[in-house]
Amino acid sequence: MKKVKEYQGFKTNIFLCLLFVMLFSSVLPSQVFADVTKKDFQVIARSIGFLNNLPKGEETFTIVYDPSIQSSQDEARTLKEMFSKKKSIKGLKIRTQFVPIQHLSEIGAPKFIFVASNLGQHHAYINQIAQRNKTLSITLDRSCVESGNCILYINTDKRVDITVNKAAAERANIQFAPVFMVMVTTL
Secondary structure, eight states, X not given: OHHHHHHHHHHHHHHHHHHHHHHHHXXXXXXXXXXXXXXXXXXXXXXXXXXXXXXXXXXXXXXXXXXXXXXXXXXXXXXXXXXXXXXXXXXXXXXXEEEEGGGGGGSOOOSEEEEOXXXXXXXXXXXXXXXXXXXXXXXXXXXXXXXXXOSEEXXXXXXXXXXXXXXXXXXXXOOBOHHHHTTSEEX
């Protein structure tokens, strides 16, 4: 009888451990880095429209991702599909290019870089290239903006949250209209 109770207690503990692991392994990654939504895309496009020095003609919107991380690929692919449906922002024609992080230094000087989630180890590298090219860097990963490696953070989960790292923007000579700056959080 005692062995049966010990066995049942052991089974219960194993079950609870497995449940705990399954719960946190499925919740944490998806909660930390959100998927790009249509609303995120709309806020990104509108934010670009508030640039004081919005280029004319046609520009490249570079989407940087890590091919070894599925969530990074998915986020980048989704954003590229959304941009393929919207060809211009305030008269500026946008073409997209999908660039693995390993090839970022090989491209020209894009005016816009979207930094996919899960690229934390590459943020400083991306920032060097963005600063050198006077590029607006946009992300859904708040840590990139908080560290000063990205300029614009967008989150539309519960409410619209737009954060601009002013120092990073100044280093890249990126200026937004004053009306935009009063609507966002600045670091």
